[in-house]
Amino acid sequence: xxxxxxxxxxxxxxxxxxxxxxxxxxxxxxxxxxxxxxxxxxxxxxxxxxxxxxxxxxxxxxxxxxxxxxxxxxxxxxxxxxxxxxxxxxxxxxxxxxxxxxxxxxxxxxxxxxxxxxxxxxxxxxxxxxxxxxxxxxxxxxxxxxxxxxxxxxxxxxxxxxxxxxxxxxxxxxxxxxxxxxxxxxxxxxxxxxxxxxxxxx
Amino acid sequence: xxxxxxxxxxxxxxxxxxxxxxxxxxxxxxxxxxxxxxxxxxxxxxxxxxxxxxxxxxxxxxxxxxxxxxxxxxxxxxxxxxxxxxxxxxxxxxxxxxxxxxxxxxxxxxxxxxxxxxxxxxxxxxxxxxxxxxxxxxxxxxxxxxxxxxxxxxxxxxxxxxxxxxxxxxxxxxxxxxxxxxxxxxxxxxxxxxxxxxxxxx
Amino acid sequence: xxxxxxxxxxxxxxxxxxxxxxxxxxxxxxxxxxxxxxxxxxxxxxxxxxxxxxxxxxxxxxxxxxxxxxxxxxxxxxxxxxxxxxxxxxxxxxxxxxxxxxxxxxxxxxxxxxxxxxxxxxxxxxxxxxxxxxxxxxxxxxxxxxxxxxxxxxxxxxxxxxxxxxxxxxxxxxxxxxxxxxxxxxxxxxxxxxxxxxxxxx
Amino acid sequence: xxxxxxxxxxxxxxxxxxxxxxxxxxxxxxxxxxxxxxxxxxxxxxxxxxxxxxxxxxxxxxxxxxxxxxxxxxxxxxxxxxxxxxxxxxxxxxxxxxxxxxxxxxxxxxxxxxxxxxxxxxxxxxxxxxxxxxxxxxxxxxxxxxxxxxxxxxxxxxxxxxxxxxxxxxxxxxxxxxxxxxxxxxxxxxxxxxxxxxxxxx
DNA sequence: TATGAATGAGTTTTCATTCAT
DNA sequence: TATGAATGAAAACTCATTCAT
Numbered sequence: 001x002x003x004x005x006x007x008x009x010x011x012x013x014x015x016x017x018x019x020x021x022x023x024x025x026x027x028x029x030x031x032x033x034x035x036x037x038x039x040x041x042x043x044x045x046x047x048x049x050x051x052x053x054x055x056x057x058x059x060x061x062x063x064x065x066x067x068x069x070x071x072x073x074x075x076x077x078x079x080x081x082x083x084x085x086x087x088x089x090x091x092x093x094x095x096x097x098x099x100x101x102x103x104x105x106x107x108x109x110x111x112x113x114x115x116x117x118x119x120x121x122x123x124x125x126x127x128x129x130x131x132x133x134x135x136x137x138x139x140x141x142x143x144x145x146x147x148x149x150x151x152x153x154x155x156x157x158x159x160x161x162x163x164x165x166x167x168x169x170x171x172x173x174x175x176x177x178x179x180x181x182x183x184x185x186x187x188x189x190x191x192x193x194x195x196x197x198x199x200x201x202x
Numbered sequence: 203x204x205x206x207x208x209x210x211x212x213x214x215x216x217x218x219x220x221x222x223x224x225x226x227x228x229x230x231x232x233x234x235x236x237x238x239x240x241x242x243x244x245x246x247x248x249x250x251x252x253x254x255x256x257x258x259x260x261x262x263x264x265x266x267x268x269x270x271x272x273x274x275x276x277x278x279x280x281x282x283x284x285x286x287x288x289x290x291x292x293x294x295x296x297x298x299x300x301x302x303x304x305x306x307x308x309x310x311x312x313x314x315x316x317x318x319x320x321x322x323x324x325x326x327x328x329x330x331x332x333x334x335x336x337x338x339x340x341x342x343x344x345x346x347x348x349x350x351x352x353x354x355x356x357x358x359x360x361x362x363x364x365x366x367x368x369x370x371x372x373x374x375x376x377x378x379x380x381x382x383x384x385x386x387x388x389x390x391x392x393x394x395x396x397x398x399x400x401x402x403x404x
Numbered sequence: 405x406x407x408x409x410x411x412x413x414x415x416x417x418x419x420x421x422x423x424x425x426x427x428x429x430x431x432x433x434x435x436x437x438x439x440x441x442x443x444x445x446x447x448x449x450x451x452x453x454x455x456x457x458x459x460x461x462x463x464x465x466x467x468x469x470x471x472x473x474x475x476x477x478x479x480x481x482x483x484x485x486x487x488x489x490x491x492x493x494x495x496x497x498x499x500x501x502x503x504x505x506x507x508x509x510x511x512x513x514x515x516x517x518x519x520x521x522x523x524x525x526x527x528x529x530x531x532x533x534x535x536x537x538x539x540x541x542x543x544x545x546x547x548x549x550x551x552x553x554x555x556x557x558x559x560x561x562x563x564x565x566x567x568x569x570x571x572x573x574x575x576x577x578x579x580x581x582x583x584x585x586x587x588x589x590x591x592x593x594x595x596x597x598x599x600x601x602x603x604x605x606x
Numbered sequence: 607x608x609x610x611x612x613x614x615x616x617x618x619x620x621x622x623x624x625x626x627x628x629x630x631x632x633x634x635x636x637x638x639x640x641x642x643x644x645x646x647x648x649x650x651x652x653x654x655x656x657x658x659x660x661x662x663x664x665x666x667x668x669x670x671x672x673x674x675x676x677x678x679x680x681x682x683x684x685x686x687x688x689x690x691x692x693x694x695x696x697x698x699x700x701x702x703x704x705x706x707x708x709x710x711x712x713x714x715x716x717x718x719x720x721x722x723x724x725x726x727x728x729x730x731x732x733x734x735x736x737x738x739x740x741x742x743x744x745x746x747x748x749x750x751x752x753x754x755x756x757x758x759x760x761x762x763x764x765x766x767x768x769x770x771x772x773x774x775x776x777x778x779x780x781x782x783x784x785x786x787x788x789x790x791x792x793x794x795x796x797x798x799x800x801x802x803x804x805x806x807x808x
Numbered sequence: 809t810a811t812g813a814a815t816g817a818g819t820t821t822t823c824a825t826t827c828a829t
Numbered sequence: 830t831a832t833g834a835a836t837g838a839a840a841a842c843t844c845a846t847t848c849a850t
Contacts (some may be wrong), residue, residue, distance in 0.1 A: 171365075174314065186362040193395055198395075
């Protein structure tokens with residue numbers, strides 16, 4: 001998966017921070033190179049150009065955040081012996097910390113919502129795959145937590161869950177998570193209310 | 203409110219489209235000027251610089267979208283004689299069409315989530331005011347639709363509503379509204395489920 | 405014909421020398437700007453880019469050298485009262501001096517023979533028009549000097565004349581005219597021998 | 607003569623095509639290396655630098671085209687038993703095909719007329735030697751075909767012949783040989799007319 | 809012999825801004 | 830109010846060359 005040189009990895013590590021903070025257009029290769037401890041021209045020994053670097057960073061971000069997502073749902077499945085847990089909750093619970101820790105996540109959200117025009121297609125394709133994976137995870141988890149739900153309702157809750165995730169993302173992007181707790185609690189409340197209601201169709 | 207000349211208004215009308223499509227960094231004053239039928243230097247007869255133009259456009263967008271929001275909630279209040287309506291639904295219902303019609307809304311969402319670094323403060327302040335107004339509208343409407351709710355719950359639903367609005371915004375920004383209907387339905391469903399549950403504390 | 409500003413004219417005057425000495429690829433806009441008394445970026449107030457500047461200079465060269473050519477043949481026609489003159493001789497006689505005097509001619513020959521790859525078509529089209537005009541001039545002059553020649557022979561001498569002109573051009577380009585006199589004399593001798601022979605078919 | 611390694615020969619073979627098509631300035635060592643199946647840096651294991659490579663290719667071209675020239679005149683001498691042939695005709699007859707076949711000839715003509723500025727002297731010296739050899743060949747052949755010509759006239763025809771050769775070269779360079787036949791026929795006609803006239807001084 | 813990495817100098821081009829007119 | 834001209838700064842990128850491996 002990672003056949004890059006140490007220098008290239010270092011460049012990517014620097015670049016993901018730059019891109020996540022300034023975006024594609026406002027990031028300069030000079031700055032990235034300087035921060036990576038080399039001259040601007042040296043970048044071209046490792047990447048064909050700005051786009052190629054950006055797409056490499058994007059691929060890294062997809063891989064890393066997919067791994068994080070997978071780990072969250074794996075942990076959730078493992079911890080669910082007690083069973084009281086709500087489907088998808090662990091991923092949401094860890095999101096704020098993850099956002100603070102991972103430049104890849106910060107980069108990914110910024111890039112997915114407002115991709116640089118020339119790379120719109122590649123970015124869209126990649127991010128959609130991540131969302132599809134999230135949806136699969138949630139459906140699987142929901143099937144475990146609430147086995148009695150009809151397929152139609154499962155689909156509905158999956159849509160709602162993805163919507164809630166996006167909503168939390170926005171809070172992170174916009175306010176850096178200042179009011180994340182409240183929004184998280186509120187959305188989670190209405191989701192669990194609805195699930196509780198669906199569980200007892202009496 | 204509008205003390206600008208006709209030329210300045212025209213420039214703003216062109217600029218809002220440019221900024222909404224390319225963002226601050228990738229928009230060039232040359233292009234804006236050309237599309238406004240003048241030379242780049244002439245812009246400086248109307249605006250102090252790129253930032254000033256951007257902030258003027260931003261103020262326009264706030265004003266326009268606040269007016270739209272006010273109208274939605276006014277209409278909702280007027281139509282609510284029957285009473286079946288859920289609080290804040292009209293605003294959400296009209297959102298997709300508004301996004302298609304109003305470059306100001308497209309500009310506003312892009313700018314609010316990922317503002318140009320030097321203008322982060324101004325943008326944040328302005329957009330938060332808009333959100334606060336939205337929250338007030340919703341609380342008022344909810345108070346009318348469900349007068350029995352305790353204040354704590356009202357606050358919770360307000361948070362959830364704002365979160366839902368952001369989630370729909372993301373769909374519009376990200377996918378242009380392709381899957382907006384499903385997300386809208388799903389989130390609205392869990393919200394109304396929760397409200398229904400809260401209404402009958404039996 | 406010349407709607408350019410004084411600065412633009414000056415830039416072209418500088419550029420034609422640069423291009424004629426170093427060719428398209430080895431000419432730098434920095435150098436041209438410096439020699440024109442301005443900064444590099446200022447060139448773009450006058451020309452859309454390197455190609456546009458080059459094509460403007462090329463158009464100038466075509467115009468100037470066509471005018472020179474026209475003048476030569478006009479003078480020849482005027483001086484031909486005595487009649488001893490050979491068709492097209494004045495243009496060839498003046499060529500060496502012209503090459504020394506006119507950067508446009510030096511530019512033109514270099515460009516016509518080895519145009520920059522991206523502009524091959526434009527250059528080819530323009531230069532062919534100049535050659536066609538030269539051919540017309542020569543045919544007209546030959547018709548005056550040797551009215552009895554059959555059309556087939558006129559065509560043949562026109563081809564030979566153009567070939568001789570190119571041969572002299574090569575001498576100018578290659579050696580700067582060092583051995584021009586000898587070549588000129590030799591080619592002119594065989595041309596006049598052939599014409600003399602054709603004149604007396606006895 | 608050829609003390610180069612197989613790799614170096616391969617590089618030269620690639621380079622001569624590049625240089626003949628794009629010229630010195632617009633040829634990049636990267637491209638040449640890639641087309642030779644190696645990396646740019648590897649070229650420096652074979653050549654001291656771009657100039658050295660260019661001069662090596664130039665030496666190749668001189669050698670090859672001199673051999674071709676020698677062969678043409680040797681064949682002409684061998685075939686001339688009948689005697690009707692005009693001096694130097696075989697070389698001219700074969701020129702178009704040679705130009706199509708030999709990248710070395712295409713390279714040589716381009717380089718001889720417009721050499722890269724830093725190598726002007728070396729190129730000039732080498733090419734002049736080739737021309738001198740051509741002149742010797744022609745003089746020898748002319749002495750065989752027309753033994754009665756006075757030395758003065760021989761010199762004149764030699765100049766004319768070199769001039770005609772250059773003129774055909776220009777046609778090849780400029781138009782790729784499109785109208786070569788006509789020019790060839792025309793110049794050859796006036797040359798043979800003049801020779802015929804000189805042969806019968808009656 | 810071959811190469812990955814690095815680099816200084818250079819390229820064309822774009823941009824926001826200023827200023828005299 | 831509008832603009833042509835100019836410009837400093839910066840952009841992405843290319844190139845020939847060097848060097849350790």
